[in-house]
Amino acid sequence: MADFAAGTWNLAHTENFDEYMKAVGVGMVMRKLGGTQKPTQEITVDGDNWHIKTITTFKTSELKFKLNEPFDEHTIDGRNVKTTCKLEGQKLIQDQKGEPESMITREFNGNEMKMMLTAKGVTCTRTYHKAG
Ligand code: DKA
Numbered sequence: 001m002a003d004f005a006a007g008t009w010n011l012a013h014t015e016n017f018d019e020y021m022k023a024v025g026v027g028m029v030m031r032k033l034g035g036t037q038k039p040t041q042e043i044t045v046d047g048d049n050w051h052i053k054t055i056t057t058f059k060t061s062e063l064k065f066k067l068n069e070p071f072d073e074h075t076i077d078g079r080n081v082k083t084t085c086k087l088e089g090q091k092l093i094q095d096q097k098g099e100p101e102s103m104i105t106r107e108f109n110g111n112e113m114k115m116m117l118t119a120k121g122v123t124c125t126r127t128y129h130k131a132g
Contacts, residue, residue, distance in 0.1 A: 002045045004090050004108045009041045009128035020117050020124035024102060026077050033058060034077075041113075041128060050085065050092075063094075075102075 021031045037056040044051045048067040053060065054076060061076040065085050073083040073096065081098030094104040102119040111130040116123060 001047070002050075002087065002090075002092075004110075005043050005050075005092065005106070005113075006045050007043060008131040009043065009113050010131055011038045011040075011126060012129045013127040014124070015126075016122065016124040017117075017126065019122045020119060021077060023120040023122040024075075024077050024079060024100060030077075040131075 018031055018035055021034055026034065037058075040055045042051075042053040042055070050063070050065055050067070052063040054063075056076075059076060063073065065071050065083070068084065068086050070082055070084045073081050075081060075096065079096070079098055079100075079102075081096040081102070083094060083096045085092060085094045087093070090109065091105055091107045094106075096102040096104070100119050102117065104118075105116045107114045107116075113128040113130070115126040115128060117126070118124075
C-alpha cells in the first residue's frame with residue numbers, strides 16, 4: 001500500500017511554472033492566474049486505485065485512476081489526453097499522451113513531495129509539503 005503518498009499536500013515552492021504552462025498552450029490571462037495559485041493536493045490510495053484532488057481558488061480537478069491502466073484525462077490546464085500512471089518505488093509517473101505530450105512525476109520522500117512537469121523540453125519543479 002502506497003501510504004507514503006496518502007494525505008494532504010500544500011505547495012511550498014515552484015520553479016518555471018509559467019514556462020511549463022506556455023509549453024502546454026495556456027493563454028496569458030490563465031497563466032497569470034495559475035501563477036498566483038498555491039494548490040492543495042488531497043491524495044487517497046486504495047490498493048492500485050488512486051484519487052488525486054487538486055484544489056485551487058478557481059478550479060478543482062479530480063484524477064481517479066488505476067495504476068497501469070490508460071484513461072481519458074481532461075487536464076487542469078485544459079487538454080484532453082490519454083494518460084497512464086505507474087509507480088516506480090515511491091515515484092508516481094503520470095504519462096500524458098496528447099497534444100502536447102507531458103510527463104508529470106511526483107516523488108514522495110517523507111513529508112515532502114517533489115513534482116516535476118515536463119512538456120516540449122520545458123521542465124517545471126514544484127515542491128509540496130505534507131499538511132499536519
Ligand atoms: C500542480 O498540481 C500543477 C497544476 C496546478 C494548476 C494550477 C492552475 C493552472 C491553471 C491553468 O501543482
